[in-house]
Structures are given as structure tokens and as C-alpha cells.
Amino acid sequence: MRYLIRVSYDGTLFYGFQVQPNLRTVQGELEKAVSYLNRQTPTKIYASGRTDRGVHAMGQMAHFDLSIPIPPEKVQKGLNSNLPEDIYVSSVSLVPDDFHCRYSVHKKTYLYKINMGEYNPMERNYVYQLGKKLNVSSMEDASKVFLGVHDFRSFIDSEEVRENTVREIFDISFQTQGDFLEIRFVGNGFLKYQVRNIVGALILVGLSKKTKEDLEELLARKSRKKALKGAPACGLYLESVDYFDKEKEH
Amino acid sequence: MRYLIRVSYDGTLFYGFQVQPNLRTVQGELEKAVSYLNRQTPTKIYASGRTDRGVHAMGQMAHFDLSIPIPPEKVQKGLNSNLPEDIYVSSVSLVPDDFHCRYSVHKKTYLYKINMGEYNPMERNYVYQLGKKLNVSSMEDASKVFLGVHDFRSFIDSEEVRENTVREIFDISFQTQGDFLEIRFVGNGFLKYQVRNIVGALILVGLSKKTKEDLEELLARKSRKKALKGAPACGLYLESVDYFDKEKEH
Numbered sequence: 001m002r003y004l005i006r007v008s009y010d011g012t013l014f015y016g017f018q019v020q021p022n023l024r025t026v027q028g029e030l031e032k033a034v035s036y037l038n039r040q041t042p043t044k045i046y047a048s049g050r051t052d053r054g055v056h057a058m059g060q061m062a063h064f065d066l067s068i069p070i071p072p073e074k075v076q077k078g079l080n081s082n083l084p085e086d087i088y089v090s091s092v093s094l095v096p097d098d099f100h101c102r103y104s105v106h107k108k109t110y111l112y113k114i115n116m117g118e119y120n121p122m123e124r125n126y127v128y129q130l131g132k133k134l135n136v137s138s139m140e141d142a143s144k145v146f147l148g149v150h151d152f153r154s155f156i157d158s159e160e161v162r163e164n165t166v167r168e169i170f171d172i173s174f175q176t177q178g179d180f181l182e183i184r185f186v187g188n189g190f191l192k193y194q195v196r197n198i199v200g201a202l203i204l205v206g207l208s209k210k211t212k213e214d215l216e217e218l219l220a221r222k223s224r225k226k227a228l229k230g231a232p233a234c235g236l237y238l239e240s241v242d243y244f245d246k247e248k249e250h
Numbered sequence: 251m252r253y254l255i256r257v258s259y260d261g262t263l264f265y266g267f268q269v270q271p272n273l274r275t276v277q278g279e280l281e282k283a284v285s286y287l288n289r290q291t292p293t294k295i296y297a298s299g300r301t302d303r304g305v306h307a308m309g310q311m312a313h314f315d316l317s318i319p320i321p322p323e324k325v326q327k328g329l330n331s332n333l334p335e336d337i338y339v340s341s342v343s344l345v346p347d348d349f350h351c352r353y354s355v356h357k358k359t360y361l362y363k364i365n366m367g368e369y370n371p372m373e374r375n376y377v378y379q380l381g382k383k384l385n386v387s388s389m390e391d392a393s394k395v396f397l398g399v400h401d402f403r404s405f406i407d408s409e410e411v412r413e414n415t416v417r418e419i420f421d422i423s424f425q426t427q428g429d430f431l432e433i434r435f436v437g438n439g440f441l442k443y444q445v446r447n448i449v450g451a452l453i454l455v456g457l458s459k460k461t462k463e464d465l466e467e468l469l470a471r472k473s474r475k476k477a478l479k480g481a482p483a484c485g486l487y488l489e490s491v492d493y494f495d496k497e498k499e500h
Contacts, residue, residue: 010371056372086371121260121336122306126372 001069004095005079007060010086011233012125016053017060026051026087030062033082037075038066046101048108048241052192054233056126059090059109059240063101099243107170109239110185110195112231114203117179127180128235134206136174136181142205142212143172143183145219146198153222155197165191165222184239196230204228251319254345255329257310260336261483262375266303267310276301276337280312283332287325288316296351298358298491302442304483306376309340309359309490313351349493357420359489360435360445362481364453367429377430378485384456386424386431392455392462393422393433395469396448403472405447415441415472434489446480454478 007030015023019031027045035043047062070078072092079089113127116134123129146152146169153165169187176182183202185195201218204210210228218228257280265273269281277295285293297312320328322342329339363377366384373379396402396419403415419437426432433452435445451468454460460478468478 008371010374080369085374088369088371090368118340119330119338121258121338122376124260124335 001066002063002095002097002099003066003072003075004061004063004093004099004101005075005089006091007062008058008088008090009056009060010125011051011054011056013086014053016055017047017050026057026060029084029087030079033079034064034066036082037070037078038064039068041067048101048105048238049189050192051236051238052233054125055236055238057238058111060238061101061241061243063095063099065097104243105189106242106244107186107188108190108241110190111237111239112183112185112195112199113235113237114181114183114199114231115179116181125234128232130203132207133179134181134203135208136176136206138208138212139183139202139206140174142210142215143174143198143202145212145215146172150219151222152191152194152219154218154224154227155191155194155201156224157192158224158227161191163191167191167194193230196233196236197228199231199235201228203231251316252313252345252347252349253316253322253325254311254313254343254349254351255325255339256341257312258308258338258340259306259310260375261301261304261306263336264303266305267297267300276307276310279334279337280329283329284314284316286332287320287328288314289318291317298351298355298488299439300442301486301488302483304375305486305488307488308361310488311351311491311493313345313349354493355439356492356494357436357438358440358491360440361487361489362433362435362445362449363485363487364431364433364449364481365429366431375484378482380453382457383429384431384453385458386426386456388458388462389433389452389456390424392465393424393448393452395462395465396422400469401472402441402444402469404468404474404477405441405444405451406474407442408474408477411441413441417441417444443480446483446486447478449481449485451478453481 009026014026017026019025019027030045034045043064045062045064047060051057076089076092115127115129116132119129119131149168151166156165167187167189171186173184201215259276264276267276269275269277280295284295293314295312295314297310301307326339326342365377365379366382369379369381399418401416406415417437417439421436423434451465
């Protein structure tokens with residue numbers, strides 16, 4: 001029986017999502033809880049993708065198989081009672097055996113939160129405390145550079161990446177409420193550090209330190225040389241993961 | 251020179267406000283920073299009152315004296331650069347030598363935040379994750395019991411309290427946004443655990459487990475016997491402290 005779960009977590013106290021020996025990770029905690037439920041049999045989980053250290057999630061998705069069938073509501077209850085308080089399973093459903101949490105992804109939505117106003121200690125791990133006013137309409141205009149299919153090599157991890165770095169961004173939207181700014185990215189998938197590096201570049205536009213043309217040029221360069229500083233992890237949330245219509249897909 | 255500061259802090263990682271030997275407290279961290287600024291001379295600070303372990307503040311007030319005059323803007327900068335990231339000084343002003351942060355208080359505002367909806371791991375230390383729908387209008391009606399001058403002995407710390415337990419509550423107001431409920435208390439001062447115990451009682455009314463009359467009776471009893479369970483610290487914020495008009499007062 002294959003189960004699909006929706007998970008929210010506070011990334012602050014984790015060394016990222018992916019299992020690492022002797023470090024507290026989201027996957028590690030989830031696998032402990034799932035394995036316990038699965039008659040104490042070590043059980044792997046497969047997520048839609050990793051999130052980095054300090055990054056949060058409202059809607060991470062993961063799947064796993066149980067050797068004995070358990071009703072989804074009981075799986076949810078069982079997992080939540082065995083998970084630490086910074087992880088929460090918000091839904092559980094049964095999926096076909098050939099469903100894969102990573103390969104069946106249709107689109108992902110990431111959210112980045114910025115406080116342009118006074119420092120708020122309560123939100124220091126949940127909203128980037130920029131403390132500077134941004135010209136949001138110039139950021140909005142510059143963000144159009146990233147829409148569509150691009151090789152995002154200039155906006156990824158600084159290390160050498162061998163994989164295909166072409167991705168499609170469907171939408172980037174901005175929402176302000178007072179000093180609070182949210183930027184939402186929807187795409188078919190995102191590379192490591194891609195959202196944070198794009199947000200870092202857009203912030204420079206919002207501070208009039210870079211122009212839309214600078215970002216265009218940087219994107220076209222397809223290289224991490226002269227890369228701009230990324231925005232910190234604490235402001236980033238994996239908001240949701242959408243799958244292709246299961247009926248049509250199978 | 252006497253300085254009045256406005257301080258916000260995240261109470262999660264402190265053993266409350268008041269200095270305690272070998273424990274991390276808000277007052278302890280503030281006194282370290284103030285003493286450093288005051289030519290490394292041990293300097294005491296006086297706050298409007300304590301907050302308990304896990305309780306937050308947006309607008310705690312405190313005063314201290316410096317032996318050498320420093321412009322308020324420089325005091326703010328100096329303190330913030332020496333304070334940990336979970337404390338922030340949001341304003342500094344000069345006050346007369348006979349101003350006292352505790353004895354000159356006119357009114358205090360406390361805010362209590364409740365999530366009636368799905369568990370949110372990101373807010374577990376900042377909003378009480380009740381996870382149950384409340385009948386807010388019945389809570390609003392029952393809250394009227396507490397308005398005005400009362401002996402709040404039934405709603406304080408369970409230990410024996412010798413001090414005067416009469417206080418005046420000027421206003422209790424409710425604000426909902428979706429599953430999110432905020433209850434704001436304005437009064438001339440609050441006793442230890444008073445707000446949390448009143449919120450705990452109001453929640454029972456919101457769950458139809460107690461009535462307005464039950465709370466009336468409990469208040470009249472003036473005893474902690476048969477006291478109701480208080481709401482957890484994490485939802486509570488000292489929002490602001492107002493002082494009597496300084497001109498009129500002196």
C-alpha cells in the first residue's frame with residue numbers, strides 16, 4: 001500500500017530535509033515515525049524534493065509503502081503522535097503503486113517572506129528581516145526576466161552542477177501588506193538555491209542597486225561567476241506541490 | 251541621565267524576564283548590554299514588570315541610568331549591537347530622574363493569540379495551537395465579567411500571594427481572522443498568570459464547558475481552589491505599556 005502525505009515543518013532546528021548521519025533532519029524524523037508505524041521495519045520515504053537547512057514547508061509531499069494496510073486517518077494520527085512538534089502531517093491518502101512523489105510533480109510553489117520594516121525578534125527565523133524599504137513595482141517588473149523556460153545556471157548553488165539546469169517558471173507574484181512582502185514562485189521544479197538567489201537579485205533591484213537589464217544579462221551568462229548574494233533560508237517556504245491528474249496520468 | 255527604552259523579545263529561549271543566577275533571562279541580557287555601554291559598570295535596569303517564561307513582548311518598557319550622557323540614538327544602536335537576536339530595543343528616550351518604569355505605569359496591554367484551526371509548526375511557540383473551534387461571541391459576552399475593578403485572587407498564581415490582588419481591567423476585545431483569534435486585555439496592571447488564567451477560563455466558555463455564570467462565581471470566590479487551567483505562555487504578548495502624561499505627573 002502506497003501512502004502520500006502532506007507535511008508542514010519548521011526548518012529552524014533541522015539540518016535540512018535529507019537524511020544525514022548523526023544530524024537531525026526532517027526525512028530522518030519522518031522515517032523514524034513511518035518505520036515505527038510499519039511494524040518497526042526500517043522504511044524509506046520519498047519526498048517531492050529536498051529543502052535546505054533553515055527552509056520551512058507548509059506543503060511538502062512524500063510517499064512511502066506500508067506492508068500492512070492502515071486506514072489513512074489512522075496513519076495521520078499515528079505519525080503525528082510520533083513526530084516532534086516541529087513537523088506535522090496535515091493529510092494522508094492512498095495512491096497507486098506507480099505514483100512517485102518526485103517524478104509525478106506537475107508544479108511547485110515556493111513563498112519568500114520579507115519584512116521591510118522594523119526588526120521583529122519573534123519572526124527572525126520565519127521572515128527575512130531586511131529592514132529596508134523596497135521598490136516593489138521595479139522588482140515586479142524585473143521578475144518578468146525569469147518567467148518561462150530558462151537555463152538557470154547563474155542562479156543556482158555555487159558548486160559545479162552536472163544536472164540539467166533548465167527549468168520553467170510559470171508565475172512570480174508579489175503581495176504587500178504594510179512593511180511585509182511576500183513573493184510567490186510557481187514552476188515545474190526549482191534547483192538548489194534557485195529561489196533564494198533570484199530573491200537576492202530582486203532585492204538588489206528593489207534597492208536600486210541593480211536593474212532589470214543587469215538580471216537579464218546575468219541570466220544569459222549561465223555562470224555563477226559574478227553571482228549575486230542569495231537571500232537567507234529563514235524567509236523561504238515550500239508552500240505546495242501539485243501533481244498531474246492521477247486519472248489521466250496512469 | 252535616565253533612559254527609557256522600549257523592548258521587544260521572543261520569550262521562547264528565556265527563563266522569563268527577571269534575572270536568575272545561571273539562567274538566560276531577558277533582564278540579564280539587557281543588563282549585560284547596558285553595563286557594557288555604561289563604561290563596563292554593572293548597571294541595573296528597571297522594567298514595567300516581569301513576564302513569565304515563554305511569554306513574549308512587543309512593547310516592554312525599562313529604564314536605567316548612565317553615568318555619562320550618550321545621545322538616545324547611539325544608546326539604541328549600541329544596545330542592539332550587543333544584544334542577542336531574540337531581543338530588540340525599538341526606541342530610547344530621555345526621562346526625568348524621578349520617572350520610574352514600574353510605578354509610573356498608567357495602563358498595560360496584553361495580547362493573547364489562539365489558532366483554532368490546523369496545527370502550524372512554524373507558530374508553535376508564538377500562537378497557542380488549540381485546534382478547536384471556539385464560540386467567540388459567548389467568550390466575548392463572558393469576558394464582561396472581568397471588566398472593572400475586581401479582586402482577581404481566583405485568577406492568579408496558585409501559590410500563596412500576600413500582595414493586594416485587586417486590579418482594574420479597562421477593556422477586553424476580540425478579533426478573529428479566519429481560524430486565528432486575538433484577545434486583547436487593557437488594564438492598570440496584571441498579576442502573575444492573571445491573563446493566562448482568564449484566557450483559559452474564556453476558552454472553556456468558548457468550548458461550552460463553562461458558562462458566564464461559572465466565571466462570575468469563580469471570580470467572586472476569591473480563591474485558587476477549584477481554579478481552572480491557564481492557557482500556555484507561548485500565546486501571550488506584552489503589547490504595550492502606557493505612562494501617565496509626564497508633564498502632568500511631575
